Structures are given as C-alpha cells and as structure tokens.
Amino acid sequence: MPFFDLDPAQLAEVLGSEPNYRAKQVWQGVYGMLERPADLTTLPKNLRSRIADDPRLELSLSRVDRITSDAGKTIKDLWQLADGRQVESVLMAYSDRVTLCVSSQAGCAMGCVFCATGQAGFFRHLTRAEILEQVFHAAALSKHALGKRLSNLVFMGMGEPMANYDNVVAAIRVIVQDFGISARHITLSTVGIIPGILRLAQEGLPLSLAVSIHAANNEKRTALVPMNARYPLEDLMEALQHYRTRSNRRISFEWAMMAGINDGVQDAIELAGLARRLRAHVNLIPLNPTPAWDYPGSAPEVVREFRDHLGALGVNATIRANRGNQIAAACGQLQAQVSRRAKAVAKEH
Numbered sequence: 001m002p003f004f005d006l007d008p009a010q011l012a013e014v015l016g017s018e019p020n021y022r023a024k025q026v027w028q029g030v031y032g033m034l035e036r037p038a039d040l041t042t043l044p045k046n047l048r049s050r051i052a053d054d055p056r057l058e059l060s061l062s063r064v065d066r067i068t069s070d071a072g073k074t075i076k077d078l079w080q081l082a083d084g085r086q087v088e089s090v091l092m093a094y095s096d097r098v099t100l101c102v103s104s105q106a107g108c109a110m111g112c113v114f115c116a117t118g119q120a121g122f123f124r125h126l127t128r129a130e131i132l133e134q135v136f137h138a139a140a141l142s143k144h145a146l147g148k149r150l151s152n153l154v155f156m157g158m159g160e161p162m163a164n165y166d167n168v169v170a171a172i173r174v175i176v177q178d179f180g181i182s183a184r185h186i187t188l189s190t191v192g193i194i195p196g197i198l199r200l201a202q203e204g205l206p207l208s209l210a211v212s213i214h215a216a217n218n219e220k221r222t223a224l225v226p227m228n229a230r231y232p233l234e235d236l237m238e239a240l241q242h243y244r245t246r247s248n249r250r251i252s253f254e255w256a257m258m259a260g261i262n263d264g265v266q267d268a269i270e271l272a273g274l275a276r277r278l279r280a281h282v283n284l285i286p287l288n289p290t291p292a293w294d295y296p297g298s299a300p301e302v303v304r305e306f307r308d309h310l311g312a313l314g315v316n317a318t319i320r321a322n323r324g325n326q327i328a329a330a331c332g333q334l335q336a337q338v339s340r341r342a343k344a345v346a347k348e349h
C-alpha cells in the first residue's frame with residue numbers, strides 16, 4: 001500500500017509507536033508543504049530513514065520523461081507505474097491559474113477513433129493513490145518551478161474517469177480536503193457514461209462536467225465515439241440536464257475540430273441545438289493528428305467561422321489553444337512517442 005493510499009488513521013498505525021502528533025506532521029508535510037515523506041526535514045533523522053525504508057510509505061510513480069513547451073508554461077510528464085505501465089500528466093500555467101490535466105486510467109477502453117490513447121487500448125484503472133500522486137508531484141512542481149499554487153484540475157488525460165468512478169471520486173475527495181483545491185475548480189471529462197453522470201449528481205461535489213461530444217447526431221457520433229451506441233445523445237442530454245439541475249454546475253461540450261468531418265454548417269446547427277438545451281459552453285479544439293487517424297485538424301479560419309456560426313445561433317464557444325502542440329499534448333501522444341523512441345533505441349542496439 002503506497003503512501004497515497006493511506007488515510008490519517010492508517011498513517012498513524014504505520015508509524016506505530018511514534019507520538020500521535022507525528023502522523024499529523026507527516027500528513028501536513030506531504031499534503032500541505034508538498035514534500036516527499038522521506039524528505040521531511042521537520043522530522044528527526046531516524047524517523048526519516050525509517051520512513052524511507054518502509055514500503056508502506058513509498059511513492060509509486062517514477063518519472064520517465066518530461067517535455068516542456070510554451071516558454072516553460074506547459075510541462076508534460078510521463079510516469080511509470082509500479083507494474084511498468086505508463087501514464088502522463090500535463091501542467092499548464094495561465095495568467096490567472098495553474099491547471100493540471102490528470103490521467104485516470106492506463107490506456108482507455110472507449111476507443112474514440114481519433115485518440116492516441118484509445119488507439120493503444122485499455123490496460124487498467126489507476127488506483128486512488130496513483131491519481132493523488134500525480135496531483136502531489138504537479139502541485140510541488142507548480143510551487144517550485146512556477147512559483148504558483150496548483151489551482152485547477154481537469155480529468156482529461158489518459159482514460160475515461162467515469163469508467164474508474166470509485167477511485168476517481170475517492171481521489172477527488174482527498175484533493176479537495178487535503179490538497180485544498182476547490183471542487184469548483186475540478187472538471188471531469190467524459191464521453192458520456194450515463195450511469196456515472198447520474199451517480200455523480202448524488203455526490204454533493206460541485207464538479208464541472210466536460211462532455212466530449214465531437215458530433216451532434218447519433219450516426220456520426222457513434223462513428224467517432226463508439227460509446228455513443230450504448231449511451232445515445234437523447235439519453236445523454238437528459239442525464240446532463242439532471243446533473244446540471246442537481247449540481248448547479250455548468251456543462252461544457254468539447255468539440256475536437258476535424259477537417260471535413262465535423263466542421264461544416266450542418267454540424268454547427270446540430271451542435272447549437274444540443275448546446276442551447278443545456279446552456280452548455282462549447283470548447284473548440286483543433287485536433288492533433290494521431291498515428292492511426294490521418295485526418296488533419298480544421299484550418300484556423302474554419303475553426304473561427306464555426307465559432308462565429310455557433311455564436312449567431314446563440315451558443316458561446318471558445319477556441320482553445322492546443323497547449324503543447326509541439327510536445328504532443330493530446331492525450332496519449334507523449335506515451336506513444338516515448339514508446340516509439342524506446343523501440344527505435346532497442347532496434348539500434
């Protein structure tokens with residue numbers, strides 16, 4: 001059981017005969033000061049070395065690669081898990097916030113045809129500890145490298161968070177309570193897993209939902225996002241309406257702009273119909289090409305026209321800068337790149 005799987009009582013138990021205040025001190029040092037347990041200089045040296053030798057207090061991620069872009073404002077880390085699987089997280093600094101994009105699974109079973117992670121397939125769910133540890137490292141990085149507090153989280157890395165519901169929600173509760181990140185600053189991205197959306201509505205956590213729509217009629221959407229066959233748009237809209245009413249949180253639609261696929265006038269009209277029903281904000285994201293998806297992203301002027309068209313139809317839409325384009329920041333791409341690099345190196349030797 002690694003450190004981030006422990007609750008305060010379990011931590012006290014692991015520390016055994018240490019005075020009661022030590023557990024609190026370690027907890028505060030890790031979650032509050034963002035220090036590794038074995039690096040806490042506020043602890044006596046012998047306790048630090050005991051902590052360093054105790055497998056129950058180990059961290060479970062090791063960094064395999066880091067790529068920085070956007071003048072140091074986007075930092076993408078590739079992590080190796082204890083079983084050798086790899087996931088990535090991306091830290092993005094803006095003028096008013098620092099956002100971490102977190103992974104919730106190693107791989108993904110949703111099979112969205114344009115996505116590098118979907119193309120690679122599903123390996124396993126991340127544990128609560130593996131999710132929390134991504135936040136821990138990013139919060140420390142943000143503090144030391146950017147001099148700013150990590151303020152926002154988006155579950156938009158590898159994986160479908162609703163498919164790993166229990167671990168994701170358990171991690172979010174700790175993130176809010178112990179890392180002190182407001183639930184209102186946490187966004188969960190989903191392809192539209194209806195049972196998860198309905199369950200989340202009962203949690204009393206005011207999270208924002210970002211729904212990967214990408215096409216606004218069932219035929220086209222099922223071709224791009226196969227889960228649509230199971231949870232078609234009409235049912236999804238009803239579930240989202242329910243979530244919005246219960247949580248009082250805004251829903252946003254994510255729309256990856258693919259040239260000639262979903263960037264036409266008819267697409268804008270259909271999308272506007274759905275977005276108006278939910279008063280959803282639309283984020284337009286020019287798509288990064290991925291290994292098994294040859295279609296380019298829409299040209300910048302097409303993206304702008306599409307946004308204006310939505311505006312004329314009464315829908316607010318924002319064009320999202322594709323942060324880290326040069327560093328393969330679309331989900332799964334760094335992992336794919338590193339695997340390719342590793343294979344090339346293996347070939348050379």
Ligand code: SF4
Pocket residue numbers: 108109110111112115116117118119157158159160191212331
């Ligand atoms: S886009 Fe998201 S949900 Fe779809 S395959 Fe990729 S990681 Fe999974």
